[in-house]
Amino acid sequence: MNRTERLNAILDLLAGSGQVEVDDIVHRLGVSPATARRDLDSLANERLLTRTRGGAVQGSVAYDLPGRYNRDDNGGQKQQIALAASALVHKGAVIGLCGGTTSTALAQVLSTRADLMEHSVRPTLTVVTNAINIAAQLVVRPNFKIMVTGGIVNPRSYELVGPYTDIILQKVALDFAFIGVNGIDPEVGPTVDDEGEATVNSLMARRASEAYMLADSSKIGKRAFATMEGYHFHKLITDSGITADELAAFQRNKIDVIVAPGA
Amino acid sequence: MNRTERLNAILDLLAGSGQVEVDDIVHRLGVSPATARRDLDSLANERLLTRTRGGAVQGSVAYDLPGRYNRDDNGGQKQQIALAASALVHKGAVIGLCGGTTSTALAQVLSTRADLMEHSVRPTLTVVTNAINIAAQLVVRPNFKIMVTGGIVNPRSYELVGPYTDIILQKVALDFAFIGVNGIDPEVGPTVDDEGEATVNSLMARRASEAYMLADSSKIGKRAFATMEGYHFHKLITDSGITADELAAFQRNKIDVIVAPGA
DNA sequence: CAGAAAGCGATCATTAGTAATCATTTGAGT
């Protein structure tokens, strides 16, 4: 049994009962615990499951609290970026969130912000997103209004893309858009790995009064596959890992950089 | 029982009665009071509940979600109905799935069907759904193509409804539609609890060559709030709990009934 | 109002799971 077969077998186990343990994999597939963990970690990286201590659970649905994802990520860079972005969002705002880990972290921060918790007639926050994991995470908050764009699911990123996505995005107006990117270069601008996502991202940015790119400092200087044409980003939120040179380069290109304080 | 399961179990207890005590957790889940308190504190941090002395009460969160993969219902009626519905679906089909527990069970069955597992260039199954829990569940199958309709999320059912949903549904053509209903009466026809879902359901049915209602036998004779105008259903899939009288009544109204064999 | 009882937070030892490293094996491509 090779690695690919095994990964599929793990997904099967998971589909059966909604969860799987390291020991299950060890016994049923006959590999060592080390390999079982590595497999689970790979699948978690692909966002095909969520790691828990001792195993994994299906998907990233809201109530399957990923024990670690929420908790000890608190000092991480993505978390810092998310906190900085959250600080911009006032009560009652209408925001757009695309997919990606940083946006997911932002959704997590927003979903636990105390001042957005109160019950009221109007939603305390309206979120438009093309990421079904973000929608699933936020939907347990009855005081948030969640709109999903529709489209074809990209299984690697949980994002919805395609022409149907665009149709719906053209019908909304956002106060803020937060766009996670896979690479951000002072010259080339923001890039992502998937051309479909690039289209959705730039369209979402255009529908917003203020559009922010989210990128941790490791993405700076990187170039991914697809550029986002049709929109010039002016604002970037990143972490304190950015160098002075990079900061200067962005300023030369008229991009405001918000640096989230370090941990 | 690991931590993740336990947190879910606590939310279940809370959803049942609106409150939960430390002692409940200690006895029913078999952990120490210290752990029970730590669990409650974690959930309170996530704003999923509100701590009280001795336990916790519901926060501003809706957790009675149909996405809960019916762990204890596996041999149940819904499962039988799902198997019967699955038998109708051939490889390569384009199907529509609305939300609800029965549809979720069908998604579960489809996602583990061996003949739909093979890798190929074309998707072995294309699923159009307005339920984000179903999309999240099926997206781990790379050989399925998943399309989400878009719209406003109904936090009680995980379903997307509203005008944006309709726009996208008008652009697809389905081989089969499977519509879960909350009530089915031989005279009144199918009904659901939410008028938005009724609209989406009937539209999805109209877009399909063959539309099936899914309803376990307890729903027969019941009437929910919203009717589905604009489409006359001809086919119902239910379980063996249906009575001969009910069966005859449906036949008088020209509705074919597929009875899933008992467990 | 006083005392009892229940709950709580803090701390610590124990257990189980994990990350990191390294040697060995496997397997694909030449």
Place this chain on the structure above:
DNA sequence: ACTCAAATGATTACTAATGATCGCTTTCTG
């Protein structure tokens, strides 16, 4: 057959989760 890279399993040190204990605070009750 040979080489090299990737995958695997074993070992180690580390970290998270749990349950027990203790002293303190809150709440109940007589």
